[in-house]
Amino acid sequence: VQRYTYVPTLGNLSFAVPTTTIKWCVISELELRKCNDLAVRSPAFTCVGKMDHDACITAIKAGEADAVTLADEYIYKAGLRNYDLVPIIAEDYRRNAEACSYSVAVAKKGTGFGLKDLKGKKSCHTGLGTSEGWIFPIGTLLSKGWMSWGGADNQPLLQAVSDFFSASCVPGASGYQTLCQLCKGDCSASSANEYFGGAGAFKCLAEGAGQVAFMNPADIPASERNNYELLCGDTTRMPVENFKTCNLGEQLAHAVVTRRDDTLSELIWTSLTTVRAKICCLVTRQSKQPRDSTTTSIRWCAVGPTNGPETAKCDLWSGNSFQPESGTPAIECQTGSTVEECFKKIMRQEADAIAVDGGQVYTAGKCGLVPAMVEQYDEGKCSTPGTAASSYTAVAVIKKGSGVTWGNLKGKRSCHTGIGRTAGWNIPMGHIHKKTNNCDFTQFFSSGCAPGADPTSPFCRNCKGSGRTVGDEAKCKPSADELYYGYAGAFRCLAEGAGDVAFIKHTIVGENTNGNGPDWARGLRSEEFELICPGKDGSVPINDYESCNLATVPAHAVMTRLAIKGRVVDVLKDQQARFGRHGSSDNFRLFESVDGKNLLFKDSTKCLQDVQTDSYESFLGQEYMTAMKSLRQCSDNTPDLEKSCTFQSCQ
Template identity: 30%
Template sequence: MKTEFVLLIIVIFSRNCFGKKTRWCTVSEPEQRKCAELAKALVTVLPPAAVSAFARLSCIRAYSTADCINKIRANRADAVTLNAGEVYTAVKQFGLTAVAKEIYSDGGCVLAVAVVKNSSLDVRSLQGRRSCHAGARWTAGWSLPLGFLLSRNYLPWAEEQPLTQAVSDFFSASCVPGAAATAPNLCTLCQGQKSYIRQRNFHCETSHNEPFYNSLGALRCLKTGKGDVAFVDHIALDSIEDLEKEDYRLLCTDGSRAYLSEFRRCNLGRGPGGGVVTRFNYRKVARKFLLAAQMAFGRRGRDRQRFQLFESGSYGSSDLLFRDATEKLAVLPDDKDISQVLGLDYVALLKGLGHEGSSLEDSVIRWCCISNAEQRKCEDWALSIKSDPLVCVRASSMSNCIEKIKANEVDAVSLDATHAFIAGKCGLVPVVAEYYGETCIPAEGGTKGAAHFESDVFPPVYAVAVVRRSSRSVLFGNMAGRRSCHGHMYSPAGWLMPARHNLSSQHNSSNNCDPSKVYSEVFWKGCLPGLQGDLCKVCIGGNVEPGTKRCADNHNERYYGNLGAIRCLVGDPSGKSYGDVAFLEHHNLDDNIQSLGPSGWAEGWLPLDFELLCQDGRRAPLSQWESCHLGAIPPNVVMTRPVLTARVYDFLMKSQETLAVHPEEFNLFESHQYGESDLLFKDATQCLVHTSHLDYRTILGEEFYRTVEAVFNCTQSDILEFCAQDVCTIF
């Protein structure tokens, strides 16, 4: 086995490595000593081929991680381990590259937690308190907690001020190691040595010489009574002695507090762990060095008796060179973009917090549109408002909108309840919900007629099955071999709800919980925009855009949505290509039918020509949807990235207020003049109500949430798979 190890090390260094040396950057005397011991151990255990490459491992002393980044850029050092927030800065602003990620015992990410002494503090009462942070731009010590506070609008942040100023105004005093150069007012609680000599000044620096540096230092800041709250990662909680744990609590997002052991449910978000960076032209050597060091001295290293890569206690400190909690280093391939390394959600959060500086994107709201008709309405919206600039960005479907929001290509969109579930699983958060009641209730403290509305109850819409009155034989239980019309893929009324009912006595839908497969088995053919195969054969495409594909998952397919399902039921203008049953929402049903004639689609059809199919086998007039339906559906929800919640909400409220003055000029909740229905928002919407204080599960309701969750547990979904790639795991 020893021979195999030596041969493997020789193979690792056999290409383009000879004569190279690695210069590791250290930020304290203990780290310097550990680095020196690593250098000695490498000489002892590596074979001659590797020794010639790395026997001269040298340790370059710096006064902070920022100094390390500068030294690596200037070719005066080669590599350093950084917090994920610093990794992003090193890559995006200083041109370095990430070559490895730390993987911990309970997964590949960290949870941000807010720790307090056992007191009456909660996450909503932090203003004016003293705060301890692991580090500036750090994942758990800065970005995730600030992202949460901004998403709930607890932390005011005016557009014209730097985020550091907003944080300084929010807390009465802080220690944020690394903030000294840009925001010294965030360093008042720090304890590091002060000196006019740069190399000897450790006050508020990202160095172990600052007592309150990193997550352990932030906890020390709290323990010593200097701060009231410490923002750290969950790994640091293990450093608190068992006898002391009762003295501390975690602050949860719902305003409650929890024991330290409950960090999995009580945290402020999750993000990537630390990583190793180097210069781009040094990346291959750095990877081989890390592989060799890990094979020799990692958790399962052959020579870990001689040296332990992930242990620092013997040097009188912790987390030296690497995090002590590291189980292994995942060495990254060349083709990994920083968004893939750190995750789309995290990168979008950092951009939202201004980690790349200000840009034009910071002053506009980018709304997602999925068709020509939506684009036209969105552009009219942009011309009609006097609030922040609105930019209308095209996507191919609601699912594509979710992808674009995660990728920071667009900011917000109104999603139906099923897509809101998907968006929530993808890390997006609610801003407002569409309200379908008769009267909108002004927010507490607001004036009658104001733009800000709130409600604890969200009037639903209902899923219904509509047939032509003349089709007397179409009933629940005998739909086998019929032609079906569905609003669109994943739509609650067109895709989710119908499969829960007995469509055909010949097919037991309970044997298959994937709605698409149920419909493929029951119906001869149909139109389910967004799918493929027989359930696209009734679709007709569109004449609004050259090259529009049939069965597209947007309004460019003329049978898309609620109005599209009615068109599908009556057939195209020639009377052909029609379905026998349409699954859609009850709202605006009469208006959609009456629009068929004036639009030139189909003359002579009236609401009396259609009936509802009831679950008990009856038929009923369209007006009886309250007693004859397939289930209640939660409202559409506007979703965005967490850090943008307050900005999107303010934009929507300004729009709502501006447009209410002259509704005859432009109405956000009317769409028929664009030849469609439910563009951007449902036409049944009376107003938009504030929901950013709620999570998406609360808005959807437990019954609907469990229904969708059960379906997606056994249904393949490209969009959920896309989102799952971006979510790190906590076991």
């Protein structure tokens, strides 16, 4: 489809100039990044940056831009005679259309006040004149009689609102000092104001600038919803999930707006459909973001403290990944205290990728992330594109001669790789739940170490921590700082007598015995350990894992956002060519850990291979998905982040 723009020439003559490029208007760094991701997927799109939506509307009228996504109050303005723009595509919010169409009042849990108690409080708004941040909340306060205003003849509405709240951030309300007092940057309705838009209003509340935020519930980050409540019109409070019954009003969906041009409209629709773009990805939900990553770099998330072993390895990787052509490293490092914190950073676009196990793939998938590459543990399959994804076997290991069997596990002490991990938790606890139908696993095992469990739980009692004698905050934390975390950590827990059984991967015993592994494993012999499994009495040798195991499970995968999956794959392919098993660099090895085990990637990784699907369900497979859904019947085994992400929203 071609668009024809008529350009004036000599006299009254004009010529049709064909073009197939759609100039999308964006108003922030975040929107620009998303637009650039869209343009990478389709050459039909280019990006035009403007300061605010008013400027975009003017640019589209003038032909300097072609399209923008607007909220309802701007759609109305764009349709006025002096602009004469039209909405052509409404956003589809998939499973729950209403999730993106309500205005709510949000406050931190435990703050105590209700909607009628807001006089004298500090408020955060998405913007002056916006439905969710201004029209509905101010209209509600006025209609309930909780805010006084004698009408426009008496005083401007802005002055009445200024008198009601002690301080506010109302982007676009320049000229009213109180209404701009809390804003960060300036008071404009643009990215120059960090508290502009839905994400900005939430940030205003989260950072403690305001006590209440008026916003769209879809802009409350999934990972944060348990920390906040909604203020209802009947003066009660409700959880964020109750936005349908506790809200200030319902607004129209956002829509793509352009000029009155059937050919242009058809081009926009066809191009967006072709790339299956999520239109809401270009809606303003601003937050202050780190600087743009270049198209040849990605931000990797390391788990643990900023001075921990994963961060140290990532920093070494980053230093060796310098690109002379761009003058920047291909890898930049971010740090999350846990895997879940890294997921949150990737969701917030503060990081781009992390490699995790199947159980964590499940959680990440529930939160909208997708698998990009998978670890391959078979060297022979690295040179064969399109081979089946690598897998490994989950096993239960005991000390030889201990007398522990699967039949007498009840009451024993257990060693787990971590809460929510595949071989260390999901698979064995799935077997136990199937046997007992009891979700309280503390009634099955007497104690143990399952990093990530509640610190007061018996599953933290036997954890080792970092080894410090005092002030050890690492105990039971799901990071490499906890010495019993991960595959090697769970085996160490068993070897050092802190547990009677270890749930790990089938290769771990061999990797940490017979002279292999770190200092703590010296002197251990593989024949000192055996396997137990459901349906078999007694125990079997370690190398009989094919006949005695808990399940065969998917390999670890690199998780990222769908919009940047291509970039992540390209960068990682380049990096493993330089630093993989057959790379040319002697300064750094991607799949080796010097100061720990399985840092960033599993040490047994031979290469990374493309994942051919964007679906985490397809990647994990039906058998694993069935096991996970069964285990999720036990709500205590569902990570808080995963619970939050099942809240219906358009994000």
